[in-house]
Amino acid sequence: MNINTKTRNILTLVSGGLLLAALAVYLLTPGSLAQDIILIVAAILAGVPIAIKAFQALRMKAFSIDLLVTIAVVGAMIIGEYTEAAVVSFLFLFGHYLEGRTLQRTRASLKSLMDMAPLEATILKNGERITIPAEEVQIGDHVIVQPGGRIPVDGKVITGQSLINQAAITGESVPVNKTKGDQVFSSTVSDNGYLEILAEKVGDDTTFAKIIELVEEAQETKAKTQKFMERFAAYYTPGIIILSVIVGLITLNVHLALTFLVIACPGALVISVPVSIVAGIGNGAKNGILIKGGDKMENLAKVNTLVFDKTGTLTKGKPEVTDIKAYGISADELLQLTAEVEVTSEHHLGKTIVKKAEEKELKLVHNPSDVEIMKGHGLRAMLNGQQIYVGNKSGAEKLGIAIDIEANEYMLQQQKNGNTSVFITRDKEVIGIISIADQVREEAPATMDQLRKTGINDLMMLTGDNELVAQKVAHQLGIDKVYAELLPEDKVSKVTELKTSGRNVAMIGDGINDAPAIATADVGIAMGGTGTDVTMETADIILMSDKLDKLPYAIKLAKATIRNMKQNTYFSLITVALLLVGVLTDKIHLASGMLIHEISVILVIVNAVRLVRFPKYQLRFKLLDFKTKTRKE
């Protein structure tokens, strides 16, 4: 037989009412038979659901807290302590009810995220519009989204244009303009336009579904402190039970022995850490920050060294042509000829040049032949009967091309300004230099300032780019140390080196190419997780919006969560100690023991609920915060 939540709530309410009735009877005629009868009924009503749970567990050979309480209540009835029996069983049930209610609050962030899941989809089938449940959409279906509608799949826009609120994915509520060919995500909201979307990922494969799954799993990952508390509870409960038996046998005081059973419930101990973590992770998820577990949260709070990848993380990752210097021909001719060669190239600098030529509406007429890629330098090709080289200085020198002082001076000047210089030579003669730079992200300087304020001692940068470009960016942002011209494996060894020097290192990158370094760091942080599964898997923390400014928030949130967790840990340990002392000195009895126990559980949950509202309502107990106190500011 199962008693569902509703019936249990009714039983709780009735037994609570009976307790009040018993109190009224006591005030009129103390010690009457009516009072005892009312109390017995109340104890039975509230005790039965507890006993059933205990029995069900026992039948499956599982031990439960319900069993302890049942024994205590039955014992109290036998020795004639009806008031104690009724109060204990009522408080236990009522406590559970309140815990359920308050726990929902700590889980509210995730719940509100899940409520954003799309339910229905309108698809075009044989020219007709039909509405079906969102999970029944097939890959390749044409999905229609009306203004104000929620997008039910991940896919590409086929027709239409709209401003889309992507808060469900990125935590960023500023709408983004999407039009034909753009990627859209399930559960984001089309603000003002009509869209037709080709479904590419549906159901559990959408980015949104993955986020939910990830957060759900993350909330279960145990923090170190949590493991400690659980071990403590695992000894505490049986320890107290044995103690109660010993005390009972020695003193023959059944009442005292039963009291021990009631306080043996590890309630606040076990729940104190997970509630903080759940609230913290939930808050992050709502703000577009995915933190993959309590242990990651602990690590993030401890970070004192941040290592950034440059391209795509500190910079926009979209290089632009900043200057064209031509020798002997016009700038447009130079650009056109370079673009004609680079059209075959997959290199991002090459693509940038081609893009610039397209912007200037230059027609690419000649096709290159005999294209030869010089790895690490550039490329060489025959164009219109002439030998063209496009690439860096060292490549030109390797080909035996003389670079005069003027060109060299110009290149150095460009590099000092943070540009990468591309040499173009024709038949062994320098005909021009194209400068390309990757602009620093707009939010980067302010973010660096905020990071320092959150207690990060060192900001560092790793990049495969050249020293001068790297220095320029570092100088712009006030970054302490720069390691330039690194290969991906060098980045890994640099991170390892920093770790072994005793720092707590977080590596922030934009995903795939930094994945090894991200995996190596104490905390791996990836930016812009909307695209790739690789990022989602390797990183410990994912900033869903492709923006740096979520980083200080993430660190502050982690610190607040760990602080909250510590408050809860200390509080529940102190409560346990006080309960023990109270029982041994005969200050606490069955009913008051249960009352203190339930209050402590609820206080711990309520404390965690504050995190849901972070950054509002945060407390700082300087005394409890050993870590921040001892660290040099």
Next chain:
Amino acid sequence: MKTIRIQLETLTCPSCINKIEGVLNKQTGVDEAKVMFNSSKVKITYNEEETNPEEISAIIEKLGYPVLS
């Protein structure tokens, strides 16, 4: 091997976790059972030749936790 997620009524006591996991992990055919306390779900990896979702749900119900889906 198959994996299912079973949604339970809201779990309130952390001690339920050990109870449910302990019992399920002892069942033949269940490879791994993990209770997700905060989302009140149980994630179970099982061998489809030895057991099935209905059987697993029945065990959880028997333990005293109503299964929602």
